[in-house]
Amino acid sequence: MTTIDVGVVPVPHREAPSRETYLNVAYTVKSWALTTDHKRIGILYLVTTTFALLLGGVFALVLRTEHLTPDQTIIDAYTYNRMFTMHGIVMVWLFMIPSIPTAFGNFLLPMMIGAKDVAFPRLNLASYYIYVAGVVWVIVALWMGGADTGWTFYAPYSAHSPSAVVPTVFGIFILGWSTIITGVNFIVTTHTMRAKGVTWFRMPLFVWAMYGVSIIQTLATPVLAISLLIVGIDHWFDWGLFDPHRGGDPVLYQHLFWFYSHPAVYIMILPAMGVISEVVPTFSHKNPASYKAIAYSTLGIAFVGFGTWGHHMFVAGISLFDAAAFGVLSMLVAIFSAIKVFTWVLTMRRGSVAVATPMIYFFAFLFLFVFGGMTGVAVATQSLDVHWHDTYFVVAHFHFIMVGGTLTAWLAALHYWFPKITGRMYPERWGIVAGTIVFAGFFMTFFPQFLLGNGGMARRYYYYDPVYQPLHVVSTVGAWLLGAAMLLTLCYLLVACFTGPPAGANPWDSRSYEWYTPSPPPKHNFPAEPVFELDPYDYTVPFPGELKAGGEQAPQEAPHA
């Protein structure tokens, strides 16, 4: 008995403009640059990671345009090699890994547990500047020509490549410490800063996702840091730690690299799952089908994610037994992911589903994640992987699940929390239109790549057989469409920041704790010490109303009839 209200526009809730918020508390550059307010740091991260997304997106568009023809179209082969490397590096380490945790995690985590700030606010600011330093190093590396090794820096080529490997890996090394600090901060904040009433099993599910991702960040990132440090040393001093002539082993590098970089895809997707776990109950006006299933499967993914790295190396010379073991372990991730998918879908059943932009992105996420996930189980099968390894099939797989999942969830988060962050509403119609085009463009870009890869098109090739051209052209046009939709989104959101109608404390009629405070929130998140008596997903009773100074809660008229 699912009812679907199409295009519900929340009733704006006017309020006095004189209230002090985290935005109008000060306007100077210094008040932003030296802020220790987790909300402002979240905004700084949001702006910087969006810039990284733009940079990586431009690379993607140039790469796709190059593939319009089988021979040279706009760039030469060496530039192509460096550009796909930098596209990967920028998208993975500058955008996808920090995107949701640092921007939305910083902004929301303390609010969702009723805290005034994270446990270590100055360390939080330091993590932002370490991130910026890493970005600057990567851009310096770009200016020096960029690396051409692929984002994986496989030895022994990475030790001898003529390109700017050292500044690139050093930039990523710095970025890693920013990730680790953020992880430590979130873990400690979740453990020690929860307000009265926020027990472990009453935390909003996004907090569980942040907790799980922080564990991976603190335990996996240092292994990447040391591996890339060694790559830099091998390139700079020629110590040959992965050089077979001096006792080294290039496959060992792959083990170390993927020990980090496979859990890293869970660093990217767990926050996305956290966002979805917030969006679905809110827009279904119903509690999740199983809170504990989502919470435990988050930890399950974080845990088994550490045992899957070998599936990147089926054709690199590991034993059949190892390969089989890694294949099975990889499939365990699919079980935990499926638990989440079924829980989200079941949550909508018998709910009152409102179709707003975040839900459009949830539908896109669901399709891309399930499709990408099923192809993931396929490539985790040894016999099939031998055929698909290093082809566009793999490229399409990880773009569907990792990029498609993270990007759609990031956009869902951007729209869902836009009212909380800015205090204004975005234009719903534009949102739905842009969201639909984002999905269409994304599908059109990457679906043909499954077919290309299955037909034998190898990844990272500059020239290709003309027989592949039609599918390449479709893929390129899809990428342009996706780029245009992203630009459209950027434009209307920027306009809405300044001209959108005021949103009120809880425009979505959610029960999650961040909606108890006015939008935008005051400097210390809540006008009074919050005590949460309701479950964050309890839709059986009306919203008790936003928290006012002095502690009483004033009910607001329900936006949804």
Added chain:
Amino acid sequence: MPEQVAEQFEDLEKQAHAARLGMWVFLGSEVLFFSGLFALYTGYRTEHPYGFGVGVEHNTIAWGSVNTGVLLVSSYTVAMAVHMLRRGRNTASALLLGATIFLGLVFLGIKTGEYLKHFSDGIYPGGWGHFFEEHGDPGTKMFFTLYYCMTGLHAIHVFAGMCVLSLLLWKVLRRDIGAWAPHPLAIGAVYWHLVDMIWIFLWPLFYLIPGASQS
């Protein structure tokens, strides 16, 4: 400035708890940072048991063991410094901290002496140097490259620990921290113990475990 309650915490006890937890999580991260190199050592020693043995036998057990003793004693002195601070005896605590930093310096001095000896023997990282003309096994080259990387990274951590303890020494002397707020020193001491712990693992790997005979 005396240790105060930051605005996001209700009281000093919660703040101390958060700081301790943060340090322990960070130490977990540090262990994984070193684990990459330990994985390399394990992998390469398995591939080259003989070459690694040659390297171990060339290192001087005495110096490695003296350094182990130095670090163990320094861990004791830093633990006592925390103990004294909790009792409110800032001067005794400061003296013990000074001893800890001095022992760190002794450790680095001995380590530098060992490095200089290796350089004069013609052993440089990356398998460079005349030592490897006689001992050409690729395992021996890898052993010494790892030796420099792992003990070097450890030495950097010893130095970082000494900087942290020096800062804390200054705070103890100025009475910014004391019996009412000993947690900054306790956290610094935990970091120093980690540095000590890592050496406890490096010591057998580079000095004690003899190699296999030539196959």
